[in-house]
Amino acid sequence: MGITKLHGLAILVTAGITGAIWYHHPFSSASDQESTFSSEEGILLKTDLNETSPMLPRRQDVLVLTPWLAPIVWEDTFNRDILNAQYTQKNLVTGVVTFAVKKYVQFIEGFMSSANKYFLAGHQVNFYLFTDNPEQISHLQMAPENHLFVIPVRNYSQWQDISMSRMDIISRYIQSQFQYEVDYLYSIDIDVQLFEHIGVEIIDALVGTISSWQYTAHRESKSYETRTESQAAIPKGEGDFYYTASFYGGSVAEVYKLTRACFKGIVKDRENGIEARWHDESHLNKYFLYHKPTRLLSPEYCWEEELSRPRTIQVKRMCSVRKDGKK
Amino acid sequence: MISRKVLGSLVCLFVVTAFIWITVGNGKVHYLPYYLPCPEIFSMKLQYTEEKLIQLFPQRQDVLTVTPWLAPIIWEGTFNSEILDSAYRPLNLTIGVTAFAIGKYTRFVGRFLESAEKHFMKGYQVNYYIFTDNPETIPDVQLQPGRRFVIVPIKKYPSWQEISVRRMEAINKHIAEVSHREVDYLFCLDIDMVFCNAWGPETLGDIVAAIHPSYFNVPRSQFPYERRSSSSASIPDGEGDFYYGGAVFGGRVKKVYEFTKTCHMTILTDKANGIMAARQEESHLNRHFLSHKPSKVLSPEYLWDDSVPKPPEIHLIRFSIVD
Numbered sequence A: 001m002g003i004t005k006l007h008g009l010a011i012l013v014t015a016g017i018t019g020a021i022w023y024h025h026p027f028s029s030a031s032d033q034e035s036t037f038s039s040e041e042g043i044l045l046k047t048d049l050n051e052t053s054p055m056l057p058r059r060q061d062v063l064v065l066t067p068w069l070a071p072i073v074w075e076d077t078f079n080r081d082i083l084n085a086q087y088t089q090k091n092l093v094t095g096v097v098t099f100a101v102k103k104y105v106q107f108i109e110g111f112m113s114s115a116n117k118y119f120l121a122g123h124q125v126n127f128y129l130f131t132d133n134p135e136q137i138s139h140l141q142m143a144p145e146n147h148l149f150v151i152p153v154r155n156y157s158q159w160q161d162i163s164m165s166r167m168d169i170i171s172r173y174i175q176s177q178f179q180y181e182v183d184y185l186y187s188i189d190i191d192v193q194l195f196e197h198i199g200v201e202i203i204d205a206l207v208g209t210i211s212s213w214q215y216t217a218h219r220e221s222k223s224y225e226t227r228t229e230s231q232a233a234i235p236k237g238e239g240d241f242y243y244t245a246s247f248y249g250g251s252v253a254e255v256y257k258l259t260r261a262c263f264k265g266i267v268k269d270r271e272n273g274i275e276a277r278w279h280d281e282s283h284l285n286k287y288f289l290y291h292k293p294t295r296l297l298s299p300e301y302c303w304e305e306e307l308s309r310p311r312t313i314q315v316k317r318m319c320s321v322r323k324d325g326k327k
Numbered sequence B: 001m002i003s004r005k006v007l008g009s010l011v012c013l014f015v016v017t018a019f020i021w022i023t024v025g026n027g028k029v030h031y032l033p034y035y036l037p038c039p040e041i042f043s044m045k046l047q048y049t050e051e052k053l054i055q056l057f058p059q060r061q062d063v064l065t066v067t068p069w070l071a072p073i074i075w076e077g078t079f080n081s082e083i084l085d086s087a088y089r090p091l092n093l094t095i096g097v098t099a100f101a102i103g104k105y106t107r108f109v110g111r112f113l114e115s116a117e118k119h120f121m122k123g124y125q126v127n128y129y130i131f132t133d134n135p136e137t138i139p140d141v142q143l144q145p146g147r148r149f150v151i152v153p154i155k156k157y158p159s160w161q162e163i164s165v166r167r168m169e170a171i172n173k174h175i176a177e178v179s180h181r182e183v184d185y186l187f188c189l190d191i192d193m194v195f196c197n198a199w200g201p202e203t204l205g206d207i208v209a210a211i212h213p214s215y216f217n218v219p220r221s222q223f224p225y226e227r228r229s230s231s232s233a234s235i236p237d238g239e240g241d242f243y244y245g246g247a248v249f250g251g252r253v254k255k256v257y258e259f260t261k262t263c264h265m266t267i268l269t270d271k272a273n274g275i276m277a278a279r280q281e282e283s284h285l286n287r288h289f290l291s292h293k294p295s296k297v298l299s300p301e302y303l304w305d306d307s308v309p310k311p312p313e314i315h316l317i318r319f320s321i322v323d
Helices: A005-024 A082-089 A100-117 A157-179 A252-271 A282-289 B004-024 B080-089 B103-120 B161-178 B253-272 B279-290
Strands: A092-100 A125-133 A149-150 A184-188 A192-193 A206-210 A243-251 A296-298 A319-322 B095-100 B124-134 B147-153 B185-189 B193-195 B207-213 B242-252 B296-298 B319-321
Touching: A005 B004, A082 B095, A092 A100, A092 A157, A100 A125, A125 A157, A157 A184, A157 A252, A157 A282, A184 A252, A192 B103, A206 A252, A243 A252, A252 A282, A252 A319, B095 B103, B095 B161, B103 B193, B124 B161, B161 B185, B161 B253, B161 B279, B185 B253, B193 B279, B207 B253, B207 B279, B242 B279, B242 B296, B253 B279
Parallel strands: A092 A125, A092 A184, A125 A149, A206 A296, B095 B124, B095 B185, B124 B147, B207 B296
Antiparallel strands: A184 A243, A192 A319, A206 A243, B185 B242, B193 B319, B207 B242
């Protein structure tokens, strides 16, 4: 039999009910993230704490606060909208320092395009790219609020030397240039790419990133320097976290102090004919032991691609793109 | 009689409706727990038995320890006093405390100061500023070296509500005239309370607020925010982070100056409009901290009321109202 009036009515009623449900319970979570932006104060009023129990912890599976009360930034511990509003109010500029020497120039394109898109999106970022091959850099499209500064630097025969001289170069350039151009400065390895937003939750006075090696069985890779002859030596039994040298930063003043101290240690070691186990990373860890970071970033912020991801890492924001096993 | 076709259509309609309702739920995003019922397996305690390299004592898993704007919430078990002391002691800080002892409240001063000498910022320089309309009744309390006691005379007000709303103005004025030169951090506390356990540098921050003991684990809809939109302290439904107590707040002296000024302005605005907020200055404080988030939040350990039954989340009471 054909479609009768009753069939038409049934279809209409179904459509009506479905429409009513859709309207009141949209499938996207957009309504949850709606925020009231007060123009006079500029800070979001709507919160995302649990309605029925505001004291409910959001992440129970990971440590979110160090014993010296520095927050450890994990997915779901922060509301970027609130942080953005606070950051914008202060009119801050953040800088990124990165080195692309010798064959590392191949990583520039991938890094710059992903960082341009995902690093502090919507805020002004100054990228300082140190390279020994400025001519080889193809034109990079930058977001309107970002700036790229290509700075020529000499190359070294050994990559460890490049790695260690980074500290010296950064501190010298902070003194001569960066302190006048940015408020916060982050040093990031070039051989990484960003896949998720890294936002203003990273902004604090002294920031270190927990190494992703900490989460694996590869104890070897995350050990501190223990030989007491080295300036980077950490006594047995001491140490809070193992930090990665691929991503660290903070206020310009704090990064200056850090890079100066690390480079002093590197030079002293060189004079004594010793090289720290993990080079500048060992010195960085020594510094962070006695100058505790004011904020820590979880391994989400610098994930080692070859490692298998545990459940606690819900998001991989920035990953290494090394193809070979060496740095 | 209803035909089979119609019956079939209606059943299908009902099934589809029920299905949609179940899957969508209440419309909020479901964050599926990423861990199984035994969270210890995945808990990153960062302890390695072979090397004993990195040891951290376990976090508190039962309470929120960081706000969504990444301000620490201070609970027992979240911090190591030794590390904090080693960071703060060398800075040679002076901590200020303001407390109002008006009328009969002067009888609380002795007990307040004695307990503060035992527990508050031990080993640091402390200035107590006792605001009173009755300086003669303030007892003399023996203080430890490096700690001072100053009486700040203020004028009498007719009612306790009036006194309460004038606190912000008095503190603000005093900072401008005196304490900005004398202290680095300032805490504004109620006088009818005692310190029971250590209150140390874990409480120092730019802008510090404390969570009210009666409202820390109740739904936000039950917070006694001022709701009348005619008040400048009003917070609409669905908004707000925590309910902060007016008996404890503080921070860097410059920041305290700024926010006491703002609060005083909103209090005056209400006065001009002939309205008094539900909880007087506490309502204005809550409104202020909603749009200017504190950089550090103290758990109710730092602002307790003995008449409230102690829940399991409260491990250590440090500062409490005593009858």
